[in-house]
Amino acid sequence: MxxxxxxxxxxxxxxxxxxxxxxxxxxxxxxxxxxxxxxxxxxxxxxxxxxxxxxxxxxxxxxxxxxxxPAVYVNDERLRIRNPFRTVTVPWGAVADVRAGYSSELLTRSGAKYQLWAIPVSLRQRKRAARRQMQRATDDPHGRTSVSADVSDDEARMAPADRTIAELRATAERLGAKPGPQGEESSRWxxxxxxxxxxxxxxxxxxxxx
Missing domain, CATH: 1.20.58 (Methane Monooxygenase Hydroxylase; Chain G, domain 1)
Structure with missing residues (x-):
């Protein structure tokens, strides 16, 4: 049978x-x-x-x-944020945005905001990545400006924190509308x-x- x-x-x-x-x-x-x-x-x-x-x-x-x-655990259903004294579990459907300014943050559709302690933002790494992009954009053996070679690998030359945040944002956009990863965030001390x-x-x- x-x-x-x-x-x-x-x-x-x-x-x-x-x-x-x-x-x-x-x-x-x-x-x-x-x-x-x-x-x-x-x-x-x-x-x-x-x-x-x-x-x-x-x-x-x-x-x-x-x-x-501090750690961030990710699978196809949810994102679990383990900060110093609290653990927050957020289904992808509840994620409104993931962004990195002076710190990494996750915003939920309910209006809550959580810092991602495990993904610290380094302004020094961000400036270094910006200098690399500028150098690559102007690197030409004949002294001419070249920008075409940098279009495909911009993300690969971002600062590590910005690259991770971009990956999490893309995951939220890809999985947020699926029926499985829905619900509200929860937390525990x-x-x-x-x-x-x-x-x-x-x-x-x-x-x-x-």
Whole structure:
């Protein structure tokens, strides 16, 4: 007996956008904090080891929140924005625009606006990309201006953040009208980071006040 149902479409893993520079900086800061805490535990006297542990309990979640945690997950149904202390899930049908000015932002049809911490805008990279475009546009062995060679690869020579935003905007335009990725955005707070952060802050204040 054969089934009349069509075969299910394959499910692909989410595409993930992160900031490698932020993650590298976060790893370096955590390594420095670990060294300070170990040194305090070995050589510290009195309340010093406890102060070091409380400060680490406060600082490490803060560093993780702003360096390792930010990410943007994309599939054919929705876009999930993981910012330092909140995760927002937005179906493509609810996306009004994705843009990059001084920061990367997503606007929804309900009027909400969310920053994309995982896609930081670098004005230096943007200026460098603009200089490359200008150099390529005027690069001619006979001293003439040539613009025809740059029409097809303008996007490839954009700043990385602008290129990613352009890709997300094109995806929103392509998938936003389909029946599947519809609905409203939802969000939740990152309790797994806020709880140890608050605990470390309270312990630090208590130890300093004693």
């Amino acid at each position: 054969t089934s009349s149902e069509p075969p299910a479409e394959p499910t692909y893993a989410d595409r993930v956008f992160r900031s490698p520079a932020a993650m590298a900086g976060g790893g370096l800061l955590i390594a420095i904090i670990a060294w300070i805490v170990v040194d305090a535990l070995i050589r510290g006297e009195g309340r010093t080891p406890w102060l070091a542990l409380a400060a680490a309990l406060f600082a490490v979640p803060l560093i993780v929140a702003f360096t390792f945690r 990152a309790v797994e980071l806020l709880a140890p952060l608050a605990t470390g802050a309270v312990l630090l204040l208590v130890l300093v006040a004693l």
